[in-house]
Amino acid sequence: MNDAAISDADHTFQVDLRGLVDLLSHHLYSSPRVYLRELLQNGVDAVTARRAVDPQAEAAITITVADGGLRVADTGVGLTEADVHRFLATIGRSSKRDALESARRDYIGQFGIGLLACFVVADEITVVTRSALTDAPPVEWKAGADGRYTVRTLDPSAHEVPGTTVFLTPRRGSEAWFAPERVIELARDFGALLPYRVTVVAAGEHIPITETPAVWDRPYPTVGLRRAALSAYCESRLGFTPLDVIDLDVPLAGVRGAAFVLPEAVSPAMRGKHRVHLKGMLLTENADGLLPDWAFFVRCVVDTDTLRPTASRESLYDDESLAGVRDALGGHIRDWLADLAAHDQPRLARFLSVHHLGVKALARHDDELLRLVLPWLPFETTDGRIALDEFARRHPVVHVTSTVEEYRQVAPIAAAAGLGVVNGGYTYDLDLVYRLAEIRPGTTVAELDPDTVTAHLDAVDPAVELGAASFLAHARAALDPLACDLSLRTFQPVTVPALLLDGRDARGERGRAEAEQEAAGRGDDLWSGILGSLRDQGPRAQLVLNHLNPLVRRIAGLADPELARAAVEGLYGQALLLSHRPLTSAETGLLGRSFLGLLERAVHQPNPAE
Numbered sequence: 001m002n003d004a005a006i007s008d009a010d011h012t013f014q015v016d017l018r019g020l021v022d023l024l025s026h027h028l029y030s031s032p033r034v035y036l037r038e039l040l041q042n043g044v045d046a047v048t049a050r051r052a053v054d055p056q057a058e059a060a061i062t063i064t065v066a067d068g069g070l071r072v073a074d075t076g077v078g079l080t081e082a083d084v085h086r087f088l089a090t091i092g093r094s095s096k097r098d099a100l101e102s103a104r105r106d107y108i109g110q111f112g113i114g115l116l117a118c119f120v121v122a123d124e125i126t127v128v129t130r131s132a133l134t135d136a137p138p139v140e141w142k143a144g145a146d147g148r149y150t151v152r153t154l155d156p157s158a159h160e161v162p163g164t165t166v167f168l169t170p171r172r173g174s175e176a177w178f179a180p181e182r183v184i185e186l187a188r189d190f191g192a193l194l195p196y197r198v199t200v201v202a203a204g205e206h207i208p209i210t211e212t213p214a215v216w217d218r219p220y221p222t223v224g225l226r227r228a229a230l231s232a233y234c235e236s237r238l239g240f241t242p243l244d245v246i247d248l249d250v251p252l253a254g255v256r257g258a259a260f261v262l263p264e265a266v267s268p269a270m271r272g273k274h275r276v277h278l279k280g281m282l283l284t285e286n287a288d289g290l291l292p293d294w295a296f297f298v299r300c301v302v303d304t305d306t307l308r309p310t311a312s313r314e315s316l317y318d319d320e321s322l323a324g325v326r327d328a329l330g331g332h333i334r335d336w337l338a339d340l341a342a343h344d345q346p347r348l349a350r351f352l353s354v355h356h357l358g359v360k361a362l363a364r365h366d367d368e369l370l371r372l373v374l375p376w377l378p379f380e381t382t383d384g385r386i387a388l389d390e391f392a393r394r395h396p397v398v399h400v401t402s403t404v405e406e407y408r409q410v411a412p413i414a415a416a417a418g419l420g421v422v423n424g425g426y427t428y429d430l431d432l433v434y435r436l437a438e439i440r441p442g443t444t445v446a447e448l449d450p451d452t453v454t455a456h457l458d459a460v461d462p463a464v465e466l467g468a469a470s471f472l473a474h475a476r477a478a479l480d481p482l483a484c485d486l487s488l489r490t491f492q493p494v495t496v497p498a499l500l501l502d503g504r505d506a507r508g509e510r511g512r513a514e515a516e517q518e519a520a521g522r523g524d525d526l527w528s529g530i531l532g533s534l535r536d537q538g539p540r541a542q543l544v545l546n547h548l549n550p551l552v553r554r555i556a557g558l559a560d561p562e563l564a565r566a567a568v569e570g571l572y573g574q575a576l577l578l579s580h581r582p583l584t585s586a587e588t589g590l591l592g593r594s595f596l597g598l599l600e601r602a603v604h605q606p607n608p609a610e
């Protein structure tokens with residue numbers, strides 16, 4: 001044999017089973033509890049395979065907890081000795097993958113690694129199996145976590161009927177996974193919806209595990225009883241009493257189940273936590289991606305026979321089928337909402353009082369739904385917390401603020417002056433209010449801008465304006481570098497001396513003015529020149545002084561330029577603080593200057609006693 005012949009020889013990969021089991025237990029499965037799921041699943045698939053050839057064959061899986069160990073027996077198809085070598089002893093090989101496409105869809109398993117999950121809790125697996133397809137005697141397969149296995153033929157009396165029994169003894173430290181109550185709990189969790197009868201036998205007692213048909217598939221005499229049964233199911237499986245129950249049924253994707261409306265508001269960021277069964281077997285209690293993001297107000301329990309699991313079988317494979325199911329389930333939730341809007345407004349109102357945020361998120365992308373739920377969606381407005389549609393009926397021009405602070409400060413004054421204002425500062429509200437114009441012809445939506453508010457405030461008597469001319473000239477000169485105009489008006493309440501109005505554009509202008517000053521401070525003439533040239537085009541903020549306010553009346557009479565400047569800067573600063581906006585460095589400087597200037601004047605007043 002020459003060198004070339006040696007190097008060309010075929011070699012076979014060796015698998016280090018210990019390394020593989022370590023990988024599975026620490027990186028693939030989230031908990032050793034999956035060992036029971038894999039055993040159950042193999043039992044179910046084996047029965048399915050047997051029933052494909054013998055539809056009348058018994059279909060039962062019995063888990064017996066005894067002597068600290070576990071025995072899982074099924075009445076499935078069983079294995080011949082050749083099958084044992086081929087399927088049990090070959091990692092990654094699955095008889096289900098070899099099956100015809102049509103039959104493959106009936107099985108839960110597909111990867112050929114599930115049995116290894118038993119090595120997460122046991123050092124040895126013993127399988128005694130007898131094929132239902134041949135007359136071959138039973139075979140025993142004993143495999144160790146070190147990768148060695150033995151196969152021997154048994155006397156027919158060792159397994160009198162076809163089927164398979166798997167024996168496990170816990171590894172030291174894993175005993176808790178074999179405790180009867182733990183086994184019953186795991187079996188119920190994973191197996192309650194399986195299509196064949198599953199029983200746990202512990203201390204001589206036979207405990208039924210399967211509760212089929214699923215609660216959503218059972219017949220009920222009335223709609224009320226059905227709701228009550230589903231609510232109780234939600235309580236036991238998801239831990240809350242739902243506000244409402246929505247039936248889910250997507251026949252094309254073989255998805256059935258229910259969506260339960262959460263009784264309390266949750267953050268839109270809190271998604272997932274859906275319970276998904278695959279052909280009855282619980283896949284995960286934490287499925288994400290099953291519903292559109294906007295449907296964060298429901299939790300689902302579904303059974304599906306088309307969605308694909310990942311190899312860990314603990315989440316759904318994110319593919320086109322899942323996307324299709326997500327759309328279809330989203331459609332169900334939307335239809336439910338539309339139905340409430342049309343036929344059951346009290347229930348809709350109860351739902352909206354908890355989940356209006358979710359519905360607003362949904363309605364933003366869905367005109368039809370927006371039209372449907374709009375009459376009941378609550379918004380904060382100057383007419384109180386009312387529906388947008390009702391508000392639009394009262395106010396042909398709907399003014400909206402883009403921040404909560406702006407609303408708090410300006411809306412009461414604007415409302416007193418006869419303007420209708422909606423607070424657009426909360427999540428989604430601004431978008432929705434603007435969309436109103438498209439959906440409701442004849443309605444105008446406008447940002448609450450400084451000019452509109454000022455125009456609605458009562459002008460002062462021309463004689464008063466004339467008397468304050470000197471003060472106003474000094475004050476305007478003081479505010480000009482801040483890109484702010486000044487006007488004198490009267491408005492309620494009298495306790496508010498000044499109102500600072502700056503729409504979104506004016507805020508941009510304030511930023512520009514700040515940048516210009518900074519550039520000038522750095523001696524950057526070119527940049528400050530460019531910024532300066534933009535100045536005249538920029539919208540300006542408005543400081544509106546309230547001539548009903550006694551302090552303002554006195555200030556308006558000031559003739560001393562220095563005092564007038566300090567006073568108006570003080571009023572500007574106070575109005576700015578009330579608006580809760582972040583201060584620019586120029587504004588912080590102005591506030592400090594004005595406060596100290598006024599303090600200085602206060603302490604320099606001649607003492608009448610002297």
Ligand SMILES: Nc1ncnc2c1ncn2[C@@H]1O[C@H](COP(=O)(O)OP(=O)(O)OP(=O)(O)O)[C@@H](O)[C@H]1O
Nearest residue numbers: 042046087094095096109110111112113114115164
């Ligand atoms: N109880 C059983 N009865 C009959 N055959 C079985 C049984 N358990 C396992 N097998 C055979 O052993 C093969 C490997 O099983 P294993 O659980 O490792 O993988 P799988 O079920 O095919 O796929 P998955 O990794 O997705 O669970 C199966 O395909 C099946 O042929």
